[in-house]
Amino acid sequence: MAQFSLYRPWAGASWGGPLDQLRQEMDAVLNRFGGETTPSSSWRGVFPAVNLYEVADAYVLMAELPGIDNEDIQVSLERSTVTIEGERKIDYANQEGVSLHRRERQVGSFRRAFELPALIDADKVEAVHQNGVLMLRLPKSPQDQPRQISVQAS
């Protein structure tokens, strides 16, 4: 059984402290144009780079995967851990009668696992791959969502 080393940049002590909160607020002010966010310093350069958002009842995970066909991307989920794996293929490099003047785009396989901050409702996960961007909508499991407890008069 392979040993999983999970990547949880959004968990841990450095997240959510007052300084991070301040940074997020400043980012929000600076990034009102164009929806830009600032890359986190904790990123280790593993492909693919991802952005994670939270909405009321779900997480949204985005990854840039240009030039990869749907059938070459696999997404799996186990409890709160989502795994993205696949392969980027470029077929023209070895063709006959072709000379490459510039080669900047990479090829190869990738696999990356993330543990989300809450349990995910696996049946309701949606994955859309459009314009080379993978978007996963990962609904929080009902048992992890905040509930309103009504207080009854005795």
Added chain:
Amino acid sequence: MAETNALQAREKQELQGETTRPGPVFRPEVDILEREDGYVIYADLPGVDDKSIDVRLDQGALTLDAQLATLPETSWNPLHAEYRLGSYHREFRISEGIDASGVSARMHNGVLELHLPKSAQHRPRAIPVQAG
């Protein structure tokens, strides 16, 4: 192994001082290859569709400008960001041997594929050899 390997996620190369548009502008990664009948440029433009890209060929300068077709909704609360969002810009010098009227482009899976055919006099020709 949870995380691999063959691919390296690289930070986008940001261009400085070349735009009046708000937000960052990135230099897309490209492959340029030559075939007998022309050149093909592939450019990685994740998030761009055929309507949000502009390709221009003007006096030997090929310019590509692209914007993201969709942006994250403003109500989404960012928890973690590893890549930045912005527009794309890149310029190429094109040799005289290109038939400008025959240039064609298409977008597929966030990749621009640009075909630049060589003009007729720049294509290799087989010269028939006659018996003497």
